[in-house]
Structure formats: structure tokens, C-alpha cells
Amino acid sequence: MAGAQGRNPAAPTFLRRATIRVTGPRGGPELLAEEIKALGFGVSRIQADAVELEGTLADCMRLNLFLRAASRVFFRLGAFSADSPEALYRQVREFPWEEVLTPATPFSVHGFVRHPSIKDSRFANLKVKDAVADRFTARFGRRPNSGPDRSRFVIFLHWEKERVQLYIDTSGEPLSRHGYRKIPMEAPLQESLAACLVMATGWDRKTPFVNPMCGSGTLAVEAALMAANRPPHLLRKNFGFMHVKGFDRRPWEALKNEARRMAAKTAGTRILASDLRLEAVNAARKNARAAGVEEWIEFDVCDFRKTPLPDPPGVIVVNPAYGQRLGEEKALAETYPAIGDFFKQRCSGFRGFVFTGNPALAKRVGLRPKRRRIFSTGPIECRLLEYELYEGSRKPAGKNLPEP
Numbered sequence: 001m002a003g004a005q006g007r008n009p010a011a012p013t014f015l016r017r018a019t020i021r022v023t024g025p026r027g028g029p030e031l032l033a034e035e036i037k038a039l040g041f042g043v044s045r046i047q048a049d050a051v052e053l054e055g056t057l058a059d060c061m062r063l064n065l066f067l068r069a070a071s072r073v074f075f076r077l078g079a080f081s082a083d084s085p086e087a088l089y090r091q092v093r094e095f096p097w098e099e100v101l102t103p104a105t106p107f108s109v110h111g112f113v114r115h116p117s118i119k120d121s122r123f124a125n126l127k128v129k130d131a132v133a134d135r136f137t138a139r140f141g142r143r144p145n146s147g148p149d150r151s152r153f154v155i156f157l158h159w160e161k162e163r164v165q166l167y168i169d170t171s172g173e174p175l176s177r178h179g180y181r182k183i184p185m186e187a188p189l190q191e192s193l194a195a196c197l198v199m200a201t202g203w204d205r206k207t208p209f210v211n212p213m214c215g216s217g218t219l220a221v222e223a224a225l226m227a228a229n230r231p232p233h234l235l236r237k238n239f240g241f242m243h244v245k246g247f248d249r250r251p252w253e254a255l256k257n258e259a260r261r262m263a264a265k266t267a268g269t270r271i272l273a274s275d276l277r278l279e280a281v282n283a284a285r286k287n288a289r290a291a292g293v294e295e296w297i298e299f300d301v302c303d304f305r306k307t308p309l310p311d312p313p314g315v316i317v318v319n320p321a322y323g324q325r326l327g328e329e330k331a332l333a334e335t336y337p338a339i340g341d342f343f344k345q346r347c348s349g350f351r352g353f354v355f356t357g358n359p360a361l362a363k364r365v366g367l368r369p370k371r372r373r374i375f376s377t378g379p380i381e382c383r384l385l386e387y388e389l390y391e392g393s394r395k396p397a398g399k400n401l402p403e404p
Helices: 031-036 057-066 085-094 123-141 191-199 218-227 249-263 279-291 328-332 335-346 359-363
Strands: 015-024 051-058 070-079 107-114 151-159 163-169 209-211 271-275 296-299 316-317 351-356 371-378 382-390
Touching: 015 057, 031 191, 051 151, 051 191, 051 316, 057 070, 057 249, 070 151, 085 123, 085 151, 107 123, 191 218, 191 328, 209 218, 218 271, 218 296, 218 382, 249 351, 271 279, 279 296, 328 335, 328 359, 335 351, 351 359
Parallel strands: 107 151, 209 271, 209 316, 271 296, 316 351
Antiparallel strands: 015 051, 015 070, 070 163, 151 163, 351 382, 371 382
């Protein structure tokens, strides 16, 4: 199988180098690449929703533990050409799966397929599953159990045109869930996207971070985890790499101990979160408690315009509703101008940000954005709009303003 060149067949799997593909929220790969570089890795390729680098399966442990903006970490096993489902089956069956998987370990297959012979990617996944199972049956007289569950050994198939790439999904369950959100509230931000947004503000983790309209508190919790240098997945018990044949738990425990030593005892700055609804603030508190950062966040129940603001100023991020449901946009027509007034009247010296998926409502903020950055949350294209707040920055709503 192509893609295995340069490997020593006798070397333990964890010592072999290969392409590692790290996916993340669309719009955030540059931020993800910076995270990866900060961990001491080089980056070989940046795509719309992924970053590639070279490393070992052991390196995937560090990436899974420390990356905040990642969704999954894939370790490439090999690549080849296939022009039909039958060719796919033959090539997959030739791969020495017994080097990375035991007959006693359940596995699952998931994938992305764009090939004219395949109308449903589940059919291609089934071909891969059958090829793996048939190889084990022929060699050992038994086959591993398989199913859709991603909690054990996970194979990821990427088949586009005639190029096939096979990966181990070393994350298993997605990294986009950081494991602390017990009460999500409505339309919550994915944790990895929230981390991207905090990073995209350029917050230095020393000045205050303020999050009015906090909802379930995801932005504030991510900010607190960053300020205290706490890895997002330190409390997680299961990853896909743990089910690879030859996995040694000792280096993993040593890595977690290293992370604990690096973590600070306090956030070192003020982080404030407010919401008009008591139930939202209660949910945010519980989520912060689950993340171990409740004591580092100052919560308040109030209208966003009355949010206590610290001195000196820092970063303030507002994530208002987008008006996706019928009738909601009209109700929000007064909220967005009020955000602009709040920024202008109370937030002088701060760097203000609005994250929204509604460009028409964003224009009603009435301030000229200094910078805009596009992200996606599900099917919705969203913008993180930055405003430099100083006296005289207020512009007439809707007049001569650039498209957000």
C-alpha cells in the first residue's frame, strides 16, 4: 500500500511517522495551525477546515490533549488508488491491520466519499469494514466486532475521485466537545468554535474578558481555561488512540502530569459573564463548575447594557441571537442597535466583538467594523466583527456602512 514508504516495518506503531490531519471549525484553520506550532510541531499544509503535519501516533496524544480549536486528529495509515468498490475492498484487505488492531477490539468505519460509483458513503464504509473483518477471519479464524460506535478503534476513509486515504481517528468522539457542558441552553456554540472565537479576538489572557449575553457560558469558560493554561481534554477518559494495538498508558499519564504542572492556580485576570435570564446564568455556572473554572468567572444576572465593566478595559464579546426562526429577526431589530449604543456609551477603550450569522442585523449595530472574520456554525456562515471603541465612533445606523 502506498503511503507506508520510509517506515520501518519492525518498528512499534507509535514510533512510525506519517501524515497527521487535524480538522476544526471552518474558518479557523489558521488559528488551529498556530496552536499546533505552539506545541512545537511544524505545519505542512493548511486547508479550509484542516491542518496537516508530519508526526507519530504518539504525537497524536499531545495534539488530542492540548488543542482547543480541533475537531478530530487523524493519523494516516496509507494511501492508494481505487476505481471501484471492489478495488477498494481488495486494497483495504491487503493492509496489515493486525499491526494496529487486535481481534478482541471492536472497530467502526466512518468516511468522506466523493466517487461516481458510490451514491451513499455508508456502502463504501461497509466495504472497508468487510475487508478488515475478512482479513482477520482468514488469518485468525475470528473477526473483531464492528458497528457505528466511535468509542473504540475508529477507521476513517477518505475517498475522492480515485485517491483513497485510510486514517485512524485518534480522537474517537469529537474534540469539539470539551466535556464540561452539562446544560447547553438554546443554540449553543460548539466548544471548539468558541475557543476559535476567543483566540481570534487576539485576547492576551492578561486583560479582562467580558461576555454579556453569555447563554450557557461557553465563551467565558473557554477564556478561563486559556487564561489558566488548562488543556481542554484533561478530564476526558477515552480517546481513539487508546484502542490501537500496542498502546502504552505510561506516556499518556506522563503527558497529563506535565499538563497539570503547566496549569496555573488562577486565571490571573478578570473574566465576567452576564445574562438577563437567571436560568442561563445558572447553567453557565454549572458548566463552569464542571470545567473546574467556576471560581475564576464573575457571573451576573442583568441586561447586557448593565454588565459590570472592569478597569482597565480589555476584550468584550457579544454573541446575540441570529433571528433564524420566523418572527425572531423583527424582535431583534432593536437589540443590535442597542449593542452599538452599549459599546459606544460604556465600553470606551475596550475592543468590542459581535459574533452573528445575520449580516442584515449586524449592520444595525451602527458601528464601522475594523475587521471581520468568517466562520461557520453548522450550515450558517457567521462573522466575527471587531470594533475599536473610542469616543466619536458611532455612525448613523445603516448609512454608508460597509457590509459586515
